[in-house]
Amino acid sequence: MLIGLDDTDSVFGMCTTYIGTLIIEAIKDIDINLIKEPPKLIRLNPNNPYKTRGNGAVSIRIVENVDSTTIKKIKSLSFDIIRNYSESGENTNPAIIFVEDNSINNEVEIFSERALHELLSIDEAVSILKRIGADYEFMGNGRGLIGSLASCGLRLEDFTYELIVYRNHYKRGKKAVSEKSAMEIEKKYSPRIFSSYDFINNRMMISPHSDCPILYGIRGESPEILLEAASIIDSEKPYKRNLFITNQGTDMHLQKKNIEEILPYSSVITEGIISKSPYTVLGGHVFFEISNGKEILCAAYEPTKGFRDIIRKLTKGDKIKAYGGVLETQYGLTLNLERIEILELSKIYKIEKPLCHICGNQMKSIGKDKGYRCKKCHTKNNEFSKIPISRDIELGLYEVPMCAKRHLSKPLVRYGRERVYEEERFKFDYTKFDIKFEGI
């Protein structure tokens, strides 16, 4: 059986991964062997305007052939935890579902995949849940049912892990996590652990600033390496921890599209030639347009920091691949860049006035398209010199800095390494993993 939950982030700073952890802990207390694999933390459509903070849903797999009394117990304790800890407010609509493994059919898988790229309706989720005979409960408008179902049905080809360490959920205020530890992890474990410390912008990435119970989270390729790294993190006393299999850092949200096929709320990889050179607007946002016959506006917003300097070096005629989420803005359909690949750089020239071939003096323009004349000896000349200007940028991939990166975006350090650690991933035994924190 699979348990899916979503949207339990309350106004008081709850977090779906934390609620999931409390549920897992309670189930493990019944029998440690009921859950044999780490839960999944699934990031859904990052362009969803209804999303909660990280738009993450959680699913938990219970082993097969569990007696019906235990299943009843699991369901009722899970419902209780959801009810007790998630606050249904204006923007939170928590939900929990229970589905049999063999109910995950083609329809559920397609729905789950679409939850990464589209805005789905609550009605559609409910009708699928009814058709597959799932047990479910929700508060508010039921929006959480969409993510709950998607977290159970999404197939992961590529995946990463996140080890999340929590403080007690009653604790509020500034989190004490040493910045130095985050730097150390970045230096020592990158690329096997990614997005820990942004050295370019001096920002610690492992500890969220929001008032949620997450003390810190480290993301990487295998459970062992994360557990090893966590042991060097200096922080206030942790309360609980959990390990999640996630689709973070996998680019799972991106779909290859031609410009004319791009829809709002999707995330795309699209190719085009720059038809309007980059320009900076008030607030420091940089825009440009690419075209393949049809144009789309691309944006590198102020929070992307130094990435904008790369963008400003582009010019009309350059061929690029643009990666990012698409929203309908006041400027029309806008692609919010996460990454670009420069495929071709156009040649640009500086036009120089010719030198007089008689006296060597620099000639002056007579007027637009009328040629040049030497002031000294009045020689005329129609030819100008085209001097190529060297482009201060190279072909290749460029990404936004770590501090502006989306959870789902694949960091460049992961490129080509997706399968490198495959073997060591499966050595991990989740039944031996202790959620209660006794120091690691």
Ligand SMILES: [Zn+2]
């Ligand atoms: Zn002359």
